[in-house]
Amino acid sequence: MSSSAKSALLEEYALIAHALSAPARLMILEQLAQMERGVEALAGKTGLTTANCSQHLQQLRRAGLVASRRDGNAVIYRLTDARTLELMELLRIVAERNRAEVEHILRGLAGGGETPEAISRDVLAARLSEGSVTILDIRPADEYAAGHIPGALNAALTDLDRIIPSLDPDAEIVAYCRGPYCIYAHQAVAALRKRGLNARRLEGGLPEWREDGLPVLAERP
Amino acid sequence: MSSSAKSALLEEYALIAHALSAPARLMILEQLAQMERGVEALAGKTGLTTANCSQHLQQLRRAGLVASRRDGNAVIYRLTDARTLELMELLRIVAERNRAEVEHILRGLAGGGETPEAISRDVLAARLSEGSVTILDIRPADEYAAGHIPGALNAALTDLDRIIPSLDPDAEIVAYCRGPYCIYAHQAVAALRKRGLNARRLEGGLPEWREDGLPVLAERP
DNA sequence: CTAGTGTTCAAGTGATTAATTGAATAATAA
């Protein structure tokens, strides 16, 4: 009884870890952290087929990490627990500390140049009110519309060149994206710095910002 | 290049999660959190065969979670990173929040009776110096010998009856074991309370206590 | 050197997995 309780518990914990052990599911969770979405939309965003995405979603549901509701004939999935984001971030931290490959990949994204430390959310929040920073939201427009840092300009990565001329060359620029798994901000910072701009990355992304209770602006709430 | 970098990163994160997705490996990690150990000793503690345990250890090593050194003809494994423990604890927290089964199992361990909240490490550490608490270490003797809270009495679960007569019936008793995955302390508290003693569980186990920088006594350091 | 101990490797089995395809099911609109 006691040893079966122990192994039952271990199986529960392993089930959560298993839910996070497929890249496809990590992508889905990152997407759901931006906003709730239907299966087809998620499939489009992640590049999975609809059926495959649905199956992954059901595995996530079995683990209790996502829940769904019906809206007409669409099934809208959402994260059940913001703690899952912490779990994913810790996963990233442990991977970064223990696997040299991770740092190697991240260095490659910086394009060879030196990249300054990411700015913390606290610090950015404090400077927000001063208006002394230009904030760039490097995500697709629909995710920006679902919520963004007040005052942030939206620009997709492929769209950066369009917005660069309008930036104050002397201002400090802070770029953010979906979160710790997202490389948009890394790439944006590398591109901006290559053009001589003073750009840094924000630690984490919008979901982490929201989770810290910091202000978020949505197009229609 | 960018999308391949993204998927390469996701695969790295998934690799860590995968390492944690088997109950056998969670058991091994919990053991290694107590003390470093050779393959055979780990196999004995976890109930795995030696070969199987060795294979799991190599999977953990591939993920970077454990490292090894040779000592004579024995290969001694250890955790590489205490952050892994945080990851396991968060895994437990998310499982507890999202899966009703977990709470159900834990309630079963309490034996139907009411169990008080676990006492935090800070609070116990503060009371330690006052000497107003009896601390019980519910782990096998070898793990106790490798390190324990100063002043703690060692008693295996099967051994509880032996030690109970010597306990002050009016004192507050705090029991701890290997950590958040370990159910020894749960069971010990249930048994002690059934006998009318004022027992509570310590939050986390010895590894977490040590990780907080709190004092640990080892038989031979 | 040989014998003994502790660990790893290699091959094989059964179970589980991710992903594909196409059919089945819900809910809505005409």
Add this chain to the structure above:
DNA sequence: TTATTATTCAATTAATCACTTGAACACTAG
């Protein structure tokens, strides 16, 4: 009702997994 859209199910494939068995390897003691 039928048609449409969105999602899930069922059957399939190839790959990977945990675990077992028995042999191979590394190191130590004699």
